[in-house]
Amino acid sequence: MSDKPNPLTKEEQKLFGDLMPEELDEIIQTGLNRRHFMKLVGLASAGLLAGHLIGAEQVLARGVALGEIEDLPAAAIENGVQVSFKVNTAPTKVMVDSRMTLLDTLRERLGLTGSKKGCDHGQCGACTVIVNGNRVLSCLTLAATCQGKSVITIEGLAKDQVLNPMQEAFLKHDGFQCGFCTSGQICSAVALMKEAKEGQASYVTANLRQTQTSLMLNNEEIAERMSGNICRCGAYPNIVAAIKEAQTGKNVEQNWLTI
Ligand code: FES
Ligand code: FES
Secondary structure (H helix, E strand, O other), X not given: OOOOOOOOOHHHHHHHHHHXXXXXXXXHHHOOOHHHHHHHHHHHHOOOOHHHHHHHHHHHHHHHHHOOOOOOOHHHOOOEEEEEEEEOOEEEEEEEEOOOEHHHHHHHHOOOOOOXXXXXXXXXXXXXXXXXXXXXXXXXXXXXXXXXXXXXXXXXXXXXOEOOHHHHHHHHOOOOOXXXXXXXXXXXHHHHHHHHHOOOOOOOOOOOOOOXXXXXXXXXXXXXXXXXXXXXXXXXXXXXXXXXXXXXOOOOOOHHHHO
């Protein structure tokens, strides 16, 4: 992947020693290449990296940071279409099967694994990303329909190492436990701020006829509007508190202090 091999960390050496022992020498001498990286991605997809999380994360992050996931030739992909779009402000071109979802494209072709695949059926919200400012379920969105659009994922919310206020609020309020749903929750909540600002009504908005320019969301509104994002850990009260704090910019008491 690079001219000069990047020395492997201890965790990475263990990872390759256990999973690809026959390739370890080559990796140490010539560095990681696309084949090693894709093999690792394959193992990750198969859930075989549980015992090597730190090393695997380092290598996968290295691949993404270097932006070296090469495009595949059209002939290698059935029904291939080229999609040009912006992903987290970076102009991106990728060849995908025309039936490939945005979620799979982000995770498997662009290495952006922050968006999670929970149900793959539009029922859990774990895959939520922001397309042209609006939240969408990336498991139900074909990548090909994103041509020319702007896609923001959890990886693109922080700017210059500064977290998005919604991310800060989730941290402060412990709006998660296992974290599996969290990237979807946060993307959803960020787009929700725009919906509230535009005065978009929800099922529980009291007066649908009233033209609103900006809505301050109460707990009921937040719960209703976030109802597409399921959290099996049940971190809902903390999620609601975090969203309230991010919207008002004012300190919202942490739930465990009020018990
Ligand atoms: Fe998309 Fe569950 S993975 S809604
Ligand atoms: Fe575990 Fe939400 S934090 S599913």
